[in-house]
Amino acid sequence: MPIQRATPQANVVVPAHHNFLGWLCDPVNVSGTTTPGAGTLQLARILIPQTIVVNTITLSISIAPTTCTSGQNFVGIYDQSGTRLGVSVDQSTAWATNGQKACAMASATTVPGGLDVFVWVAFLWNGTGSITLHRPTIISNIASIGLTGATMRMGTILTGQTSLPSSITPASITNSTNVPWIGIS
Numbered sequence: 001m002p003i004q005r006a007t008p009q010a011n012v013v014v015p016a017h018h019n020f021l022g023w024l025c026d027p028v029n030v031s032g033t034t035t036p037g038a039g040t041l042q043l044a045r046i047l048i049p050q051t052i053v054v055n056t057i058t059l060s061i062s063i064a065p066t067t068c069t070s071g072q073n074f075v076g077i078y079d080q081s082g083t084r085l086g087v088s089v090d091q092s093t094a095w096a097t098n099g100q101k102a103c104a105m106a107s108a109t110t111v112p113g114g115l116d117v118f119v120w121v122a123f124l125w126n127g128t129g130s131i132t133l134h135r136p137t138i139i140s141n142i143a144s145i146g147l148t149g150a151t152m153r154m155g156t157i158l159t160g161q162t163s164l165p166s167s168i169t170p171a172s173i174t175n176s177t178n179v180p181w182i183g184i185s
Contacts, residue, residue, distance in 0.1 A: 066129030
């Protein structure tokens with residue numbers, strides 16, 4: 001079943017218009033940057049209305065770090081319960097330069113979808129200097145108004161990480177609007 005597209009009258013851009021299966025938000029809303037701390041898991045919630053297979057997670061680096069620690073830079077996908085569904089190959093080399101990064105998953109990741117189903121897409125970097133990523137411009141806590149840790153639209157969890165854990169506790173997610181823009185395909 002193909003991904004649903006908005007009708008032309010709706011004038012709404014959806015991920016399929018940019019060849020994505022899902023995203024944090026329309027890229028036209030990306031006008032800020034964020035400098036996440038090394039070893040801290042950054043999470044973006046992405047709605048999954050139907051079952052998809054994810055091969056790539058895309059993000060954009062504005063300013064690359066001085067160095068990335070080999071074997072400690074990943075993106076991945078967690079389901080609503082916090083179970084990791086998939087993880088990328090190490091991104092240490094790719095993230096050493098500026099630009100759009102299509103991060104290949106270690107293996108194709110099937111993500112079951114449905115009404116109100118979402119996943120957490122995780123970003124983890126480690127290295128020296130700092131990494132600066134493009135992000136949507138968001139007004140502080142308004143993005144997750146009325147939501148709890150387990151359903152926040154974006155946030156952080158865990159520090160001191162060198163790899164993506166096999167599971168996270170969604171109720172422990174802390175609201176953060178400094179999460180990078182992420183698209184999945």
